[in-house]
Amino acid sequence: MAVIEDCYERLPVIPPIALFGLLAVAGYLFSWLDLRWKTKAPLVGLKTPFDLRVVANWHVFMNLGAILDDGYARFKNQIFRFARNDCDMIVVPNKYIEEIRALPMNVANPKAAHVHNLLGPYTNMDLIMSGDLHFRSIQTKLTPNLASLAAPMRDELKHAVNMELPDCRDQWTTIKPYHVILHMVARLSARVFVGLPIARNEEWLEISTQFTENVFVTLLAMRVFPTWMHPFIAPFIPPRWKLHNYIKRAQKLLVPEIKRRQAAYYSGQGEKESRSLLQWMIESADTAEEQDPNFLAHLETIISLASIHTSQMNAVHVMYDLAAHPEYLEPLRQEIRTVAAEPGGWNKSSYGKLRKLDSFLRESQRFNPPSILAYHRIMQDTAILSDGTILPRGSHIAMAVNKIQNDADVTPEPEKFDPFRYERMRSRAGEGHLHQFATAEPNKLNFGYGKYACPGRFFAALEIKTILVELIMNYDVKLLDGCNRPENLRAYEFIFPNPDVEVQIRARPVEEQMQLDVAE
Numbered sequence: 001m002a003v004i005e006d007c008y009e010r011l012p013v014i015p016p017i018a019l020f021g022l023l024a025v026a027g028y029l030f031s032w033l034d035l036r037w038k039t040k041a042p043l044v045g046l047k048t049p050f051d052l053r054v055v056a057n058w059h060v061f062m063n064l065g066a067i068l069d070d071g072y073a074r075f076k077n078q079i080f081r082f083a084r085n086d087c088d089m090i091v092v093p094n095k096y097i098e099e100i101r102a103l104p105m106n107v108a109n110p111k112a113a114h115v116h117n118l119l120g121p122y123t124n125m126d127l128i129m130s131g132d133l134h135f136r137s138i139q140t141k142l143t144p145n146l147a148s149l150a151a152p153m154r155d156e157l158k159h160a161v162n163m164e165l166p167d168c169r170d171q172w173t174t175i176k177p178y179h180v181i182l183h184m185v186a187r188l189s190a191r192v193f194v195g196l197p198i199a200r201n202e203e204w205l206e207i208s209t210q211f212t213e214n215v216f217v218t219l220l221a222m223r224v225f226p227t228w229m230h231p232f233i234a235p236f237i238p239p240r241w242k243l244h245n246y247i248k249r250a251q252k253l254l255v256p257e258i259k260r261r262q263a264a265y266y267s268g269q270g271e272k273e274s275r276s277l278l279q280w281m282i283e284s285a286d287t288a289e290e291q292d293p294n295f296l297a298h299l300e301t302i303i304s305l306a307s308i309h310t311s312q313m314n315a316v317h318v319m320y321d322l323a324a325h326p327e328y329l330e331p332l333r334q335e336i337r338t339v340a341a342e343p344g345g346w347n348k349s350s351y352g353k354l355r356k357l358d359s360f361l362r363e364s365q366r367f368n369p370p371s372i373l374a375y376h377r378i379m380q381d382t383a384i385l386s387d388g389t390i391l392p393r394g395s396h397i398a399m400a401v402n403k404i405q406n407d408a409d410v411t412p413e414p415e416k417f418d419p420f421r422y423e424r425m426r427s428r429a430g431e432g433h434l435h436q437f438a439t440a441e442p443n444k445l446n447f448g449y450g451k452y453a454c455p456g457r458f459f460a461a462l463e464i465k466t467i468l469v470e471l472i473m474n475y476d477v478k479l480l481d482g483c484n485r486p487e488n489l490r491a492y493e494f495i496f497p498n499p500d501v502e503v504q505i506r507a508r509p510v511e512e513q514m515q516l517d518v519a520e
């Protein structure tokens with residue numbers, strides 16, 4: 001006994017408080033160095049020389065726009081980086097777009113980047129890593145069949161108007177466009193993604209909209225914390241608890257329908273089924289996993305995430321812009337009347353002829369992109385670009401879309417809201433098919449670019465136009481008295497229209513309305 005005590009006495013005693021202090025200093029130094037000495041690309045977004053990664057991440061959360069302004073002003077033609085908790089984000093100049101586009105998936109991987117950005121393992125989004133059934137069904141089935149979807153979408157829209165819009169004959173009525181349009185988009189999307197009868201199922205409509213909102217709240221909250229803390233904090237994020245539950249409910253709802261349709265398809269009866277993305281996925285599924293009804297139901301939920309809020313936000317921005325600039329309503333109406341008066345009447349190709357409306361969507365998107373970063377890739381292997389710039393294996397790259405598309409070299413007078421500018425560009429010889437809302441161009445990256453660009457963008461254009469044609473033709477819209485165009489909300493790279501904003505609508509006199517049903 002005595003010997004042991006003796007021993008203890010001779011050990012140098014560090015008081016716990018000093019030990020803690022030492023660890024803290026070491027930890028601080030380590031993080032400080034880690035942030036500054038990791039990659040060669042210049043670092044932007046720090047406010048003091050002492051900032052650590054969590055602080056830098058906080059600045060990114062609060063005002064990434066200003067950080068990109070600064071980076072672009074100083075390093076427009078070279079790579080630079082800013083620090084997030086989960087990675088250094090390497091911002092790549094637009095001039096490398098063709099080179100990066102040419103890199104194969106096993107070098108520059110967009111899917112890995114989407115899963116990473118959406119915190120896949122915590123938000124049930126990692127499913128998209130397995131296979132590309134959703135991507136190829138949208139690209140090879142949905143998009144080529146778009147024209148045939150115009151009539152069912154118009155039909156669903158009429159139902160949606162009855163369900164979602166208040167009676168506003170002869171009186172200005174206040175609505176919250178964010179919510180009204182969310183429900184309209186969810187209904188039209190459901191009609192195309194799952195078909196009747198589930199498209200009218202309130203539970204499916206709830207799942208398809210609420211899943212996304214909860215994914216976003218979860219990831220906005222979790223991104224504030226360093227990555228190593230995620231396993232510990234994840235259980236304490238309430239919206240995350242719901243995510244798993246939404247998938248389970250989606251499965252319970254969809255699986256019987258999927259099994260029924262699979263049985264019909266495999267026995268040769270599939271042709272009788274309604275054309276929907278679900279049906280096309282069933283027909284395109286070729287691995288055992290892709291044929292698993294639970295997998296398909298989960299995938300449908302994820303497609304809702306990729307599609308509903310993105311389209312809805314774009315349509316809401318257009319509504320806010322129209323309410324702020326009602327002088328553009330009449331030219332848009334005139335265009336719709338002109339197209340409707342063509343010999344074939346209002347038919348499935350009419351939406352594609354609305355060049356002013358298409359231009360308006362694109363201009364509105366330029367001012368209000370869903371994200372100020374795009375073209376995300378995670379480098380699976382080091383790539384050396386033609387001028388020697390190195391994109392190291394494991395790094396996360398992206399482009400500052402909004403700086404690029406608002407550069408005066410790309411968009412003359414970028415500060416001017418000029419909703420028909422693309423229509424004028426399309427009237428130039430040989431450019432009629434260019435400059436569209438859904439056109440992915442090297443310097444217009446809101447839908448990405450190249451092989452992995454958003455496969456749903458043509459559908460999005462049709463869906464948004466289906467809704468807006470109805471609202472523009474049959475309603476007047478204005479901001480509340482004394483209000484300006486509502487400011488957007490921002491967090492990290494995301495831009496959202498303010499969901500609480502109210503505008504006023506009023507049904508137009510019956511003799512001026514047009515019921516534009518799509519002739520089949």
Ligand code: HEM
Pocket residue numbers: 110111114128134135138303306307308310311314370374375376445446447448449452453454455456457459460
């Ligand atoms: C205005 C609306 C929309 C915007 C702004 C948008 C934007 C984007 C962007 C930026 C990407 C990433 C492209 C890249 O990797 O470079 C993407 C991917 C994708 N989008 Fe869209 N999108 C919209 C609507 C839709 C719609 C309506 C659908 C479904 C029909 C859809 C389905 C997808 C899918 C499946 C992917 C690929 C995900 C993967 O790689 O697995 N999107 N979208």
Ligand SMILES: *[C@@H]1O[C@H](CO)[C@@H](O)[C@H](O)[C@H]1NC(C)=O
Pocket residue numbers: 342343344345347348349350520
């Ligand atoms: C739609 O209308 C246009 C213009 O009148 C006409 O050229 C076209 O053939 C019509 N398309 C269909 C599918 O009816």
